[in-house]
Amino acid sequence: MSGIRAAVIGARGRMGQEAVAALEEAEGIDLVAALGSSDSLSALTEANVEVAVELTVPAVTEQNVAFLVEHGIHAVVGTTGWNQDRLDRLEKTLATSPATGVLIAPNFSIGAVLAMHFAELAAKYFDSAEVLEIHHPNKLDAPSGTAVHTARRIAAARAAAGMGPVPDATESDEGGSRGAVIDGIHVHAIRQRGRVAHEEIQFGSEGEALTIRTDSFHRGAFMPGIVHAVRHIAEHPGLTHGLEHLLDL
Amino acid sequence: MSGIRAAVIGARGRMGQEAVAALEEAEGIDLVAALGSSDSLSALTEANVEVAVELTVPAVTEQNVAFLVEHGIHAVVGTTGWNQDRLDRLEKTLATSPATGVLIAPNFSIGAVLAMHFAELAAKYFDSAEVLEIHHPNKLDAPSGTAVHTARRIAAARAAAGMGPVPDATESDEGGSRGAVIDGIHVHAIRQRGRVAHEEIQFGSEGEALTIRTDSFHRGAFMPGIVHAVRHIAEHPGLTHGLEHLLDL
Amino acid sequence: MSGIRAAVIGARGRMGQEAVAALEEAEGIDLVAALGSSDSLSALTEANVEVAVELTVPAVTEQNVAFLVEHGIHAVVGTTGWNQDRLDRLEKTLATSPATGVLIAPNFSIGAVLAMHFAELAAKYFDSAEVLEIHHPNKLDAPSGTAVHTARRIAAARAAAGMGPVPDATESDEGGSRGAVIDGIHVHAIRQRGRVAHEEIQFGSEGEALTIRTDSFHRGAFMPGIVHAVRHIAEHPGLTHGLEHLLDL
Amino acid sequence: MSGIRAAVIGARGRMGQEAVAALEEAEGIDLVAALGSSDSLSALTEANVEVAVELTVPAVTEQNVAFLVEHGIHAVVGTTGWNQDRLDRLEKTLATSPATGVLIAPNFSIGAVLAMHFAELAAKYFDSAEVLEIHHPNKLDAPSGTAVHTARRIAAARAAAGMGPVPDATESDEGGSRGAVIDGIHVHAIRQRGRVAHEEIQFGSEGEALTIRTDSFHRGAFMPGIVHAVRHIAEHPGLTHGLEHLLDL
Numbered sequence: 001m002s003g004i005r006a007a008v009i010g011a012r013g014r015m016g017q018e019a020v021a022a023l024e025e026a027e028g029i030d031l032v033a034a035l036g037s038s039d040s041l042s043a044l045t046e047a048n049v050e051v052a053v054e055l056t057v058p059a060v061t062e063q064n065v066a067f068l069v070e071h072g073i074h075a076v077v078g079t080t081g082w083n084q085d086r087l088d089r090l091e092k093t094l095a096t097s098p099a100t101g102v103l104i105a106p107n108f109s110i111g112a113v114l115a116m117h118f119a120e121l122a123a124k125y126f127d128s129a130e131v132l133e134i135h136h137p138n139k140l141d142a143p144s145g146t147a148v149h150t151a152r153r154i155a156a157a158r159a160a161a162g163m164g165p166v167p168d169a170t171e172s173d174e175g176g177s178r179g180a181v182i183d184g185i186h187v188h189a190i191r192q193r194g195r196v197a198h199e200e201i202q203f204g205s206e207g208e209a210l211t212i213r214t215d216s217f218h219r220g221a222f223m224p225g226i227v228h229a230v231r232h233i234a235e236h237p238g239l240t241h242g243l244e245h246l247l248d249l
Numbered sequence: 250m251s252g253i254r255a256a257v258i259g260a261r262g263r264m265g266q267e268a269v270a271a272l273e274e275a276e277g278i279d280l281v282a283a284l285g286s287s288d289s290l291s292a293l294t295e296a297n298v299e300v301a302v303e304l305t306v307p308a309v310t311e312q313n314v315a316f317l318v319e320h321g322i323h324a325v326v327g328t329t330g331w332n333q334d335r336l337d338r339l340e341k342t343l344a345t346s347p348a349t350g351v352l353i354a355p356n357f358s359i360g361a362v363l364a365m366h367f368a369e370l371a372a373k374y375f376d377s378a379e380v381l382e383i384h385h386p387n388k389l390d391a392p393s394g395t396a397v398h399t400a401r402r403i404a405a406a407r408a409a410a411g412m413g414p415v416p417d418a419t420e421s422d423e424g425g426s427r428g429a430v431i432d433g434i435h436v437h438a439i440r441q442r443g444r445v446a447h448e449e450i451q452f453g454s455e456g457e458a459l460t461i462r463t464d465s466f467h468r469g470a471f472m473p474g475i476v477h478a479v480r481h482i483a484e485h486p487g488l489t490h491g492l493e494h495l496l497d498l
Numbered sequence: 499m500s501g502i503r504a505a506v507i508g509a510r511g512r513m514g515q516e517a518v519a520a521l522e523e524a525e526g527i528d529l530v531a532a533l534g535s536s537d538s539l540s541a542l543t544e545a546n547v548e549v550a551v552e553l554t555v556p557a558v559t560e561q562n563v564a565f566l567v568e569h570g571i572h573a574v575v576g577t578t579g580w581n582q583d584r585l586d587r588l589e590k591t592l593a594t595s596p597a598t599g600v601l602i603a604p605n606f607s608i609g610a611v612l613a614m615h616f617a618e619l620a621a622k623y624f625d626s627a628e629v630l631e632i633h634h635p636n637k638l639d640a641p642s643g644t645a646v647h648t649a650r651r652i653a654a655a656r657a658a659a660g661m662g663p664v665p666d667a668t669e670s671d672e673g674g675s676r677g678a679v680i681d682g683i684h685v686h687a688i689r690q691r692g693r694v695a696h697e698e699i700q701f702g703s704e705g706e707a708l709t710i711r712t713d714s715f716h717r718g719a720f721m722p723g724i725v726h727a728v729r730h731i732a733e734h735p736g737l738t739h740g741l742e743h744l745l746d747l
Numbered sequence: 748m749s750g751i752r753a754a755v756i757g758a759r760g761r762m763g764q765e766a767v768a769a770l771e772e773a774e775g776i777d778l779v780a781a782l783g784s785s786d787s788l789s790a791l792t793e794a795n796v797e798v799a800v801e802l803t804v805p806a807v808t809e810q811n812v813a814f815l816v817e818h819g820i821h822a823v824v825g826t827t828g829w830n831q832d833r834l835d836r837l838e839k840t841l842a843t844s845p846a847t848g849v850l851i852a853p854n855f856s857i858g859a860v861l862a863m864h865f866a867e868l869a870a871k872y873f874d875s876a877e878v879l880e881i882h883h884p885n886k887l888d889a890p891s892g893t894a895v896h897t898a899r900r901i902a903a904a905r906a907a908a909g910m911g912p913v914p915d916a917t918e919s920d921e922g923g924s925r926g927a928v929i930d931g932i933h934v935h936a937i938r939q940r941g942r943v944a945h946e947e948i949q950f951g952s953e954g955e956a957l958t959i960r961t962d963s964f965h966r967g968a969f970m971p972g973i974v975h976a977v978r979h980i981a982e983h984p985g986l987t988h989g990l991e992h993l994l995d996l
Binding site: 381391424435441442443444452454455 | 874877880885889890894913915917918920922924926927928929936937939940941942951952954955
Binding site for chain 3: 856857862865868871872873950952953954955956957958959960961962963964965967968970971975996
């Protein structure tokens with residue numbers, strides 16, 4: 001019996017090459033097309049592709065995904081640059097092909113996605129919550145987008161539960177050791193040669209602590225998420241934002 | 250406006266004393282009775298108790314809870330010794346008082362309960378899973394009941410998802426460093442002076458890791474769970490097993 | 499055979515009470531005096547005290563230690579407030595009693611003292627180094643004195659080895675997530691209900707990391723350090739600053 | 748000004764290739780020869796090599812090192828298989844070339860070497876000590892040699908300080924969750940897909956804990972140790988066993 005007929009668009013980039021390798025190895029999936037930037041999208045229809053992984057650049061991702069939806073090919077999109085205008089146009093195209101599913105995911109690390117989900121659930125049961133991220137020292141921005149997003153979701157969960165601010169009696173902190181404050185949640189960024197991308201979420205109450213940590217050691221960390229999405233996107237017609245909605249949570 | 254009228258049975262024991270203090274401080278709860286082993290349960294009806302926390306000993310817990318149910322008092326039970334016979338009899342008593350709720354909870358640490366729940370959700374998304382527990386060196390049994398229970402839930406979640414055994418090429422391990430194997434999941438127990446009760450659940454796949462850790466530093470760790478149960482048991486008529494069912498998960 | 503004749507000055511304070519209990523239990527030590535603030539120091543000479551633990555307040559510590567030195571009693575001092583003027587006067591008094599030892603220690607946690615020593619040794623072998631401290635949320639100042647001291651010692655060790663600044667490409671960090679910078683070393687302070695005093699020192703180079711963590715769970719963490727100092731101060735005549743000099747490192 | 752004239756023997760193997768790359772980049776070192784298994788050692792003398800890194804196989808390492816010593820070339824040896832007979836013969840050869848240094852190192856990870864050294868120093872100050880190692884699931888033996896070696900050094904340090912066994916009240920442990928016991932120290936081995944080589948040494952006493960952790964993320968973790976050895980072996984004539992003796996500890 002044959003598997004899901006899958007393709008990678010943007011197959012020559014670093015993420016694309018890894019995705020090609022991962023999909024070739026995945027059980028129940030047949031990789032039938034791998035397109036570079038100069039290849040025509042018509043190869044996808046010729047190969048009867050069912051699901052395409054889109055890993056290109058912001059300049060071309062919108063037209064690629066429009067092509068996919070118009071031809072009834074489910075899309076798993078890792079490219080950034082999807083602003084509200086683009087999403088609105090995509091929703092209109094999807095309305096013409098209601099059985100097609102599109103996943104736009106800012107993060108394909110299953111560990112990171114689970115960690116954020118768990119943090120959101122745990123938030124209202126603990127007095128204190130802080131977020132710590134560790135990245136390699138070549139990263140230009142701090143804190144990481146994932147850490148900011150995690151802090152916002154914790155803050156929202158606390159607010160929804162009617163909780164007040166986290167306890168903090170700090171009166172003097174000239175140097176700024178208490179970190180950035182995102183919606184009331186303190187966020188700390190560590191830079192260490194040898195590390196890649198790590199996040200630790202700490203919760204505490206009188207007498208107890210809960211810590212959730214996620215580590216990404218290399219780009220391969222994103223492959224299980226991409227494979228999972230290829231397997232399940234067909235069950236989610238329409239536009240889905242975030243890998244967590246394809247997980248069984 | 251007055252709060253939930255609560256009582257503690259077994260108020261002179263170590264857990265009981267802490268529960269009395271915690272309920273006295275809790276907003277929206279009025280502690281109206283605190284019974285020691287020689288006090289009559291009639292004090293509970295006289296004080297119009299709505300919810301009683303039962304923290305006694307296996308020998309008397311069954312008759313105490315029967316009294317509570319017969320008088321329509323919700324029960325939050327931390328005492329052990331509830332075998333199947335006892336549970337069957339309790340179910341029959343509850344049938345005569347269908348609006349009354351009874352929670353029997355082996356663990357009132359919200360952190361530990363959340364950690365187990367998260368581990369169960371995460372289990373099917375990672376190739377590897379192991380459980381590590383750390384306790385004070387006076388503990389007589391290893392591994393802890395919580396660690397065994399966690400391993401069983403991870404194993405069940407993997408089985409339900411059709412996963413095979415965890416990867417492990419170990420050929421030589423004369424000393425037994427790979428630990429206990431509970432339903433296929435390796436469990437390790439560390440004993441350290443200065444520690445109390447800690448559990449770490451490690452998940453790993455190619456390129457990524459997810460770690461969930463829960464620490465209990467002293468008996469106070471169980472109080473937020475008891476207070477939460479007192480607040481919410483009335484919404485759960487009938488028999489409930491495990492604090493997780495009263496959490497918003 | 500009798501043990502070291504020890505005393506506690508400031509025996510009614512919280513630290514003092516713990517020190518009394520710890521010295522009473524310690525093998526090879528006889529606690530022969532425990533003085534409160536209204537007791538006369540003459541009780542020490544009457545009891546032939548050999549080593550006194552001074553745990554009072556800055557206002558009286560100097561005169562207490564002067565008395566001890568003048569009477570040839572070794573002193574283990576945990577009280578703060580020893581500025582340069584006081585130290586200069588103490589050195590003069592010690593010159594008149596050259597066999598007497600005085601230890602002034604800002605931190606009696608053996609774990610914390612070892613961690614700082616190890617950090618200093620490791621500093622020059624790793625490209626990156628950061629310090630993270632976690633304390634209870636009632637702490638008024640951030641970062642902790644121990645974290646600042648640790649950062650300074652790491653920075654000094656790097657400078658002595660001719661190392662440049664830690665690698666850090668951060669260009670945008672509006673919120674201050676990169677923390678305080680002490681002599682070029684980033685220091686982060688987390689506040690969590692349920693925690694007491696914890697420090698984590700992270701080192702990293704291409705492909706590897708070294709992490710040193712020390713946890714103090716309660717005041718009892720300082721007792722092994724005090725007992726050790728009582729046992730060994732007689733071997734260190736003159737003024738010693740820091741418990742590390744009495745350890746076998 | 749020119750740097751140390753260095754060579755790699757076994758330059759085509761995985762470690763050898765990394766060593767070549769690391770030495771080519773290292774300041775103050777000139778890589779002047781890189782020999783594969785079919786190359787003649789005479790290339791080393793022709794290139795006036797001062798220090799050679801030997802990364803071959805047990806079958807040829809002894810004759811390679813003998814050649815180096817006979818020609819006054821310092822040797823940094825990472826190959827295993829150096830039994831007592833071989834070491835005895837090497838000592839004899841070294842006696843004929845007393846200015847030449849040979850380092851035989853089972854582990855070139857500076858982090859791992861420091862961690863073991865720190866563990867040895869800390870051992871006598873804590874009641875409890877346990878060792879935990881985490882490796883990839885393809886490893887055939889458990890526990891790792893490094894973990895066993897660490898446990899032995901901790902045990903020896905405790906014995907030298909007259910300490911008794913670690914506290915452990917465990918009465919029932921049918922499954923073996925307490926791990927392997929090496930010279931009285933419990934050692935635990937975890938296997939996780941996505942991990943490489945990690946060791947955590949936990950110490951505990953009443954109220955405090957000290958944890959030392961070392962992570963090796965890939966083979967590159969050994970390069971700083973090899974480069975350091977090339978820089979410093981000339982200062983250590985004769986036979987040196989273990990990288991720690993070339994560190995400033």
